[in-house]
Every structure is written in C-alpha cells, then in structure tokens.
Amino acid sequence: GTVEVGATSRLIAENVNVTGDLKADGAAELRVAGASRVGGSVQVQRGAAASISGMSVTGDMQINAMAGPALASGNRITGNLQVVGNLGGVTLDANTMGGVMQCKENLPAPTGSGNVATLKEDQCLGL
Numbered sequence: 001g002t003v004e005v006g007a008t009s010r011l012i013a014e015n016v017n018v019t020g021d022l023k024a025d026g027a028a029e030l031r032v033a034g035a036s037r038v039g040g041s042v043q044v045q046r047g048a049a050a051s052i053s054g055m056s057v058t059g060d061m062q063i064n065a066m067a068g069p070a071l072a073s074g075n076r077i078t079g080n081l082q083v084v085g086n087l088g089g090v091t092l093d094a095n096t097m098g099g100v101m102q103c104k105e106n107l108p109a110p111t112g113s114g115n116v117a118t119l120k121e122d123q124c125l126g127l
C-alpha cells in the first residue's frame with residue numbers, strides 16, 4: 001500500500017518495496033537508499049531533510065517546499081520530476097526521467113549533473 005511519513009517523523013529505509021505511493025509531509029528526515037521501488041508516486045514536502053537514492057519510481061517524484069537540504073540521486077522515474085519552492089538547497093544527480101524535469105522557485109537554485117529527461121525546464125535546464 002501507501003507509506004505516509006507524518007510531521008516530525010523519520011523514515012530511514014533501504015531496499016524497500018512500496019506498492020503504492022510514498023508520501024512525506026513535514027518529516028524530520030526521509031532517507032531511502034538501495035534498490036528500493038515505489039509502485040506509485042513519491043511526494044516529499046515541507047520537511048527538514050530528505051535523501052532519495054537509487055530508487056525506481058513508477059509514477060512521478062515531487063520535492064516541494066523543503067526547509068532543509070534535499071538530495072535525489074541515481075533514481076529511475078517513469079514519470080516526471082518536479083522540484084518547487086525549496087529553501088534548504090536541492091542536489092539532483094544522475095536521475096533518469098521518462099517525462100519532464102521541472103525546477104522552479106527554489107532558493108538557492110538546484111545543483112547537480114547527469115540527469116536525463118525528455119524535457120528540462122526552468123532551473124533544471126543545466127542539470
């Protein structure tokens with residue numbers, strides 16, 4: 001099913017299989033690594049810190065309005081990657097999207113390289 005990480009909670013996981021969505025709203029920390037899979041979408045917002053590495057996502061991935069640092073590295077996303085309104089710094093490295101990679105309204109602008117998407121928009125253009 002769906003995994004929801006609530007406000008001030010922490011999820012640290014490796015090699016997990018989520019058949020539904022992975023949602024974190026206001027989490028103190030979200031760290032997912034290894035050969036993890038999500039059958040739906042990943043939504044991370046308004047948290048203190050997030051690190052998502054090596055994940056396979058059937059739907060979309062959204063990283064929005066994070067107060068602290070966020071990292072997305074080496075993920076395979078069938079849909080789109082959207083990174084909007086983050087204030088803690090976002091690093092995007094070596095992610096592959098089947099759809100659009102969109103970054104906007106992030107202060108500072110996201111950093112990283114080696115990302116592959118059908119289209120890169122706004123602050124994602126050079127990544």
